[in-house]
Amino acid sequence: MDAARRALLPTEEAVALLDLTTELAEKELAPRVSEYEEAHRFPRELFRVLGRSGLLGLPYPEQYGGGAQPYEVYLQVVEELSRHWLAVGMGVSVHTLSCHALAHYGDERQKERWLPDMVGGELLGAYCLSEPAHGSDAAHLGTRAVLDGDEYVVDGTKAWITHGGEADFYTVLVRTGEHGARGITALLADAQTPGLSAAPPERKMGLRSSTTAQVRLEGARIAAERRLGAEGQGFAIAMDALDAGRLGIAACAVGLAQAAFDAAVSYARDRVQFGKPIIEHDGVGFLLADMATRLEVGRAGYLAAARLRDLGLPFTRQAAAAKLYCTDAAMQTAIDAVQVFGGYGYTTDFPVERYLREAKVLQIVEGTNQIQRRVIARALVR
Amino acid sequence: MKIVVLVKQVPDTWAEKRLDPDTLTVDRASVDGLINEMDEFAVEEALQLAEKHGGEVTVVCMGPEGATDAYKKALQMGVDKAVFLTDPALAGSDAVGTSYALAQVLGTLEYDLVILGSEASDARTSIVPALLAERLGLPQLTFASKVEVDGTSIKINRQTDYGHDVVEAGLPAVVSVVEKINEPRYPSFKGIMAAKKKPVQTLDAAAAAIDTARVGAVGSWSKVLDATVTPPRSKGTIVTDEGSGGVELADFLATKKFV
Numbered sequence: 001m002d003a004a005r006r007a008l009l010p011t012e013e014a015v016a017l018l019d020l021t022t023e024l025a026e027k028e029l030a031p032r033v034s035e036y037e038e039a040h041r042f043p044r045e046l047f048r049v050l051g052r053s054g055l056l057g058l059p060y061p062e063q064y065g066g067g068a069q070p071y072e073v074y075l076q077v078v079e080e081l082s083r084h085w086l087a088v089g090m091g092v093s094v095h096t097l098s099c100h101a102l103a104h105y106g107d108e109r110q111k112e113r114w115l116p117d118m119v120g121g122e123l124l125g126a127y128c129l130s131e132p133a134h135g136s137d138a139a140h141l142g143t144r145a146v147l148d149g150d151e152y153v154v155d156g157t158k159a160w161i162t163h164g165g166e167a168d169f170y171t172v173l174v175r176t177g178e179h180g181a182r183g184i185t186a187l188l189a190d191a192q193t194p195g196l197s198a199a200p201p202e203r204k205m206g207l208r209s210s211t212t213a214q215v216r217l218e219g220a221r222i223a224a225e226r227r228l229g230a231e232g233q234g235f236a237i238a239m240d241a242l243d244a245g246r247l248g249i250a251a252c253a254v255g256l257a258q259a260a261f262d263a264a265v266s267y268a269r270d271r272v273q274f275g276k277p278i279i280e281h282d283g284v285g286f287l288l289a290d291m292a293t294r295l296e297v298g299r300a301g302y303l304a305a306a307r308l309r310d311l312g313l314p315f316t317r318q319a320a321a322a323k324l325y326c327t328d329a330a331m332q333t334a335i336d337a338v339q340v341f342g343g344y345g346y347t348t349d350f351p352v353e354r355y356l357r358e359a360k361v362l363q364i365v366e367g368t369n370q371i372q373r374r375v376i377a378r379a380l381v382r
Numbered sequence: 383m384k385i386v387v388l389v390k391q392v393p394d395t396w397a398e399k400r401l402d403p404d405t406l407t408v409d410r411a412s413v414d415g416l417i418n419e420m421d422e423f424a425v426e427e428a429l430q431l432a433e434k435h436g437g438e439v440t441v442v443c444m445g446p447e448g449a450t451d452a453y454k455k456a457l458q459m460g461v462d463k464a465v466f467l468t469d470p471a472l473a474g475s476d477a478v479g480t481s482y483a484l485a486q487v488l489g490t491l492e493y494d495l496v497i498l499g500s501e502a503s504d505a506r507t508s509i510v511p512a513l514l515a516e517r518l519g520l521p522q523l524t525f526a527s528k529v530e531v532d533g534t535s536i537k538i539n540r541q542t543d544y545g546h547d548v549v550e551a552g553l554p555a556v557v558s559v560v561e562k563i564n565e566p567r568y569p570s571f572k573g574i575m576a577a578k579k580k581p582v583q584t585l586d587a588a589a590a591a592i593d594t595a596r597v598g599a600v601g602s603w604s605k606v607l608d609a610t611v612t613p614p615r616s617k618g619t620i621v622t623d624e625g626s627g628g629v630e631l632a633d634f635l636a637t638k639k640f641v
Contacts, residue, residue: 016458016574024568054571067571 014073021077025084033085036209042166051121056095060103064115071306075251082255086358087210089255093248094162098125098171100241101186105229126167128158128215129238136371139181145174150224154217164213165198167191173238176231184234188226195220206357243316246323249366250302253330260337260355261291268340287336294329301325317379324372327362334359383437387428388498389421391445391452395503406606407474417452420499422566423559425456428497438462442487457577458569469587474599481513483597486590500525500558511558521551527562
């Protein structure tokens, strides 16, 4: 992290936290990322290392074992992790999202019972909203939950679940009532619940060390006391969580863009053509200047939205704008980084081709960038 | 059990370093300071022993004013309190002077065991543990790759080129550790926050009853007379094998005394 960014951190604690994050990332993540990505290997043990250092519960209250950090700081931790290993940064973002419903909509008894373990670092969470037939149109999800005594009996399939099969708990959105958004309810399921299982992981273009799988619920019985919020409140809970989750993805995108940018600058300083480093040729220098500009603007954008959230002000539109801008910026930056590397960039000997494959998913997850535009446009109508 | 762990703040090993042309000591202001890597193993061992046997761990650090990163790291890892010895008169102390100053600080503390890293990454004399033990009149158990404490005695595996010796002594004692001994923990975020509230006692030379004539550049037994920058790596020799490559390679290794 450069001096300018450090100077803008709000507290001494934040500086120490970011330093700790950088140390963990450089010593534990950076040496392993290439090997794990290539082998499609999920780094479960590294999440435990991060958890023991307190990185899996940063934005949650101290009384439940969280780090009590503002989003402004938590997101920069996600960015820093993503700079070294996108799948890990995104994993932390997804885990944090999976604790959101309980932390914000659970009652006191529920929070005391489950939240300390969920944010304490040993457990990993997953968030189940999408379904094979209901992605962007989540309000029409079809996974059915029927109350039977003091248990919900749940049947359906959840799709694109980050940590599917790896997680210890799942925050699941199910249909308990009428068609549409008002019939949706949030449940907190233990991974050991009989009838809950994960399909074989998806074979993905990038982000291969992050397990993505369908999660099947086949007569899974989930205790009614594990319902978060009221019946029918689930969609509102999901959308609230997504606002925060979008900022997480924006931070991931800036971290990835930073990695691509750093690689490109370093290469362009060393690579000599026509008698001088290619960074001194305007064709390349201007490309890098545009990359640097997108980074600065993107980071400022997600941090501005985060500060609104930290102040308790509405931030839905700003979060959508940050997610849209930062992930498009990461895509373009990764494309340009490959261009700066020329032929070498197209080989797997350098990390930029991986950044290019990874950037694409950020334009799709946590609401496609078309959905973000819709969120922004709708906010303008009212 | 009361354990004192000694740490040193050193210039970042990987950073470009230079010598101050006037004092011929490392220009510490121009590079980031951090805890000597080997000392993290000492801190970890102290914490593990305290966790196993109960007791408290105090970190002691000597350094220039503001060189607080090393002991802070120890506090963040879980050490209970810190003593920081800083005084302009200490600048330029060699190993002999340093061991005297540290022994004086230890004289103000209660302890059953003193643990430190077996060498610092800057000067690499590896001699402070032995000097310190001598000054304190305590048994020295150096280059430990394993430490076991049993009430009033201590047993270590002393790492050697051919394996290890088992060395035993009564407590209190001075132990230096090698990297093989453990896996230092990362501080947790909560540890970092808690560290800010832990007691830090700052001492100057007078407070530790240090005779300033025996420390610093003035009091040092050794003096650096001259220093030269390491010459840049030469390109090496390329031998094209025209049938005699093997012989030339063997000759090269023989001249360098590798074979």
